[in-house]
Amino acid sequence: MSTPTKYVYAFAEGGRDMAALLGGKGAGLAEMTRLGLPVPPGFTVTTEACKVFLATGEEPPELGIEAARALAGLESEMGRALGAPDDPLLVSVRSGARFSMPGMMETILDIGLNDHSVAGLAKAAGDERFAWDSYRRLVQMFGHTVMGVDGELFENALAAHKARREVSGDHELDSGELMLLTEEYKEIVRRVTGEDFPQDPAEQLARAIRAVFDSWNVERARVYRHREHIPDDLGTAVNVQAMVFGNLGHDSGTGVAFTRDPATGERGVYGDYLPDAQGEDVVAGVRDALPLTELKTLDPRAYVELGDHLRTLENHYRDLCDVEFTVERGRLWILQTRVGKRTAEAAFRIAHDLREERTLDADEALARVDGTALTRLMFPRFDTTPADVPLARGVPASPGAAVGVAVFDSAEAARRAADGEAVVLVRRETTPDDLPGMIAAQAVLTSRGGKTSHAAVVARGMGKVCVCGAEELDVDTGARRFTAASGTVVHDGDMISVDGTAGTVHLGALPLTDSDVGRALETGTATGPLTAAVLDGLAHADAVRRLQVRANADTPEDAARARALGAQGIGLCRTEHMFLGERRELVEAMILAPDDAARAEALAALLPLQRDDFTGILAAMDGLPVTIRLIDPPLHEFLPDRTELAVRLAGSAHPDPHERELLSAVERMHEENPMLGLRGVRLGLAVPGLTAMQVRAVAEAVVRRLRDGGRPRAEIMIPLVGTVEELRLARAETERVLAEVAAETGTPLDCPIGTMIELPRAALTAGRLAEVADFFSFGTNDLTQTTWGLSRDDAEASFFPLYLDKGVFEVSPFETIDEQGVGRLVEMAVEAGRAANPRLETGVCGEHGGDPDSIHFFHRAGLDYVSCSPFRIPAARLEAGRAALTGSAEAGDTR
Ligand code: PEP
Ligand code: MG
Secondary structure: OOOOOOOEEEHHHOOHHHHHHHHHHHHHHHHHHHOOOOOOOEEEEOHHHHHHHHHHOOOOHHHHHHHHHHHHHHHHHHOOOEOOOOOOEOEEEEEEEOOOOOOOOOEEEEEOOOOOHHHHHHHHHOOHHHHHHHHHHHHHHHHHHOOOOOHHHHHHHHHHHHHHHOOOOHHHOOHHHHHHHHHHHHHHHHHHHOOOOOOOHHHHHHHHHHHHHHHOOOHHHHHHHHHHOOOOOOOEEEEEEEOOOOOOOOOOEEEEEEEEOOOOOOEEEEEEEEEOOOHHHHHHOOOOOEEHHHHHHHOHHHHHHHHHHHHHHHHHHOOOEEEEEEEEOOEEEEEEEEEOOOOHHHHHHHHHHHHHOOOOOHHHHHHOOOHHHHHHHHOOEEOOOOOOOOOEEOEEEEOOEEEEEEEOOHHHHHHHHHOOOOEEEEEOOOOHHHHHHHHHOOEEEEOOOOOOOHHHHHHHHHOOEEEEOOOOOEEEOOOOEEEOOOOOEEEOOOEEEEEOOOOEEEEOOOOEEOOHHHHHHHHOOOOOHHHHHHHHHHHHHHHHOOOEEEEEOOOHHHHHHHHHOOOOOEEEEEHHHHHOHHHHHHHHHHHHOOOHHHHHHHHHHHHHHHHHHHHHHHHHOOOOEEEEEOOOOOHHHHOOOHHHHHHHHHOOOOOOHHHHHHHHHHHHHOOOOHHHOOOOHHHHHHOOOHHHHHHHHHHHHHHHHHHOOOOOEEEEEEOOOOOHHHHHHHHHHHHHHHHHHHHHHOOOOOOOEEEEEOOHHHHHOHHHHHOOOOEEEEOHHHHHHHHHOOOHHHHHHOOHHHHHHHOOOOOOOOOOOOHHHHHHHHHHHHHHHHHHOOOOEEEEOOHHHHOHHHHHHHHHHOOOEEEEOHHHHHHHHHHHHHHHHOOOOOOOOOO
């Protein structure tokens, strides 16, 4: 027989492991009760009871009986009865979900007061004013929260009473005035609801509990849960606790204390104290709180006792804790504790210090930090929190802060940056054409596109600040200006500030400060406690991780930077980036070549340039693997835009014959859906000499490096393979050229040849491919597009926001790997590939390679490495280390 569900737990019956059932607050209260800390007694109604209520609209039938029994226990413990007319017990009713949702749900204080018990409270406290103030607060809170009266009606009445008495503060109203105000509040309740304010304490309690259940589904709570990825079906627990009062005069008060500074992580007790007040006054900011250290003078005994409790809690939880406390006439009560939220900086310092203090071991300390926090610490930031209203808000696509003049054209941005000007490239959206401007700019700002739009992905890859999808901006690139919703017009050359962490755009230059962490990561030298903490944490991650971390980089500078940041090679060198800029003419010549000879000539002109590129990159990564991918995008991406060209030709009296030729090539090569068109390996097979030129450039660069005494380790990668036949052909051509260069130079060349897995068919036939491949690299960008059957840029610009809003996606599958779909293909391909070729190396080079959650998945899937943009390497190292700890010491939820 199954035991009946228990819906109510006295604090003494619970514990810290029961947060799912009792909520975070309830579990904390229970734990403190067990530890013998001075917690006002009470009980918790479970999240299970809430779930029943949410599902059926009714409390479970047993709840009433269990709550009555728990209340009786509480009354006997306190020696007072709820709402008794002489010396009443009063209780607070507070929500408390599994994950903290600050300020999202309801709290009701002073339950138990009515027309009779208010006199009893006045007598017991020896303070009539206090009793009436408590009663009017109850009518106000209960009237609003439980009975649905517009809160403004109460506020207006309060203001009228203050005006009549010619006072400005609530506390200046005397008991007589508060008595009148309470009567007026009750009248408001009656008028609006047609019902009297309930005088029965038991009814007050039952209805307050129900109101907390209901508040789970208020709009702001739902919105908060979506943003924080908290499931909608968890429900909230409800804590019913004996009231203690911080507003009983100068020997009372209330405050918040932290065991360490949650902003900096510095050791030492930190917090605020507000004398003669209740917790709600602190939140409402009625008066300015004092620094906690003032309590030392005001009430030395309470201060020392609080310090002891904080130490007890931190030792017990082995982490930063925060508490809410109340001093009632010199007696200290702890009302709440939890493992405290903290900034990224504090997270690293606290983990490091706790390890030094031997509270945590190195694995546990590593589990307390994460890659997202580390990335946040690496970007420059604005020195101050800007007080001005931003010009616009968009998607915070790539963090950091940048200042520059607005420029609306890529070439212009490149030109002005070359002249030493700091520029922000502003576009409606970006395309590969904008790359030179993006490289030159301090920041990229677009009015269209999401977190994985072209602008966002490329900017993140370059570690460049980016705000995209700032839809309130009307960007007019033709007129070289944008207009904000406020009507402010920003012209070409006007100074703006872009905050890629907050996703905001500001007029003018906000002051900037460099990141010490970014510098320390590149130099490997600590310059203070924070940088020491970061470097220590990373060193441990490196020691425990199994996954290697490589970089996506395609210039020697990026390669060197990536290496300084800890990259163990290059997992993806996109060679098409080398076809841009001044070389475009050569690429055009190759595309327009009328015959094989002309094409060979154009390719021959590209060869030395590519060879130089590869030589530089191999030098920067000397001794480490460099995976060079043969050209992937369709060639027409390197030609001018069809419409622009057509318009230009149509408008010209003497059309340029070269342009006319270009237009006909563009038209010939036009594809409705280039993502699924002539690209990747298909291109290499279709354009004679293209693969050979690229392979030769790689091979000759390797020979050059060998002759210079280097240790080049080039690997050649074939993109967008769908069938083993494609790979066989591409491989044969590659091997032929490698052998040719080896023979010509008398240098044996050992160059692994592998394939990207970025089509479902490749994943499904991985066993066959592995017979012809030395390695697999999962291109999860394309694999996600092709598995879902959608084009990323189009989808993000149209229905993705809706899908995220409706909860179809919790997070974009382009940001975090879709484990069940795309991830499943990865797992299958790894398994089949290894079975066919036990020496097969496997890695991932899509955007997911730098995403913390995805890295944990790739670790579990058994890949050998992840590859990501240089800026994400430290975070990837850290997460690879944390992933290796999973199952041993990984901390619970860091939410
Ligand atoms: C991929 O598809 O995941 C990949 C790395 O290739 P690209 O993003 O260049 O298409
Ligand atoms: Mg791809």
